Amino acid sequence: MSSSTPARPKRFPASVYDHGAEPDPRFSLANERTFLAWIRTSLALLAAGVALEALSLPLQPQLRLAASVVLVVLGLLAPVQAWRGWARDERAMRRGEPLASPALAAPLSVGTVAAGVLVLLGLLLR
Numbered sequence: 001m002s003s004s005t006p007a008r009p010k011r012f013p014a015s016v017y018d019h020g021a022e023p024d025p026r027f028s029l030a031n032e033r034t035f036l037a038w039i040r041t042s043l044a045l046l047a048a049g050v051a052l053e054a055l056s057l058p059l060q061p062q063l064r065l066a067a068s069v070v071l072v073v074l075g076l077l078a079p080v081q082a083w084r085g086w087a088r089d090e091r092a093m094r095r096g097e098p099l100a101s102p103a104l105a106a107p108l109s110v111g112t113v114a115a116g117v118l119v120l121l122g123l124l125l126r
Helices: 025-054 061-095 105-124
Strands: none
Touching: 025 061, 025 105, 061 105
16 A cells, blocks of 8 residues: 655745745745735835826926836836745745845835935925
């Protein structure tokens, strides 16, 4: 009599799930919540960039456009951070390694400050 264990279905992405052992589900779920927080941040940055340009706000036009572009670009970078961070952290947890800090947190922070400065200048120079 042969004992056979049912085959586990392949999980996506294999580059994450083919490493190490399954971590405590609470840690994987926390990692997923962090991923979703980055996605919400991305949506907020995109909405702010579109709203800044779509609404007729009393800002100097070139600075308003520059701030909008900065916000939209940041909104496009945040999902990259979300995916890379989720995959890197999940892999690290599966291997029992320490977690790294978010790679794009500094550029996103600097970009958000830059967009704020552009909006402030746009208000002052109108």
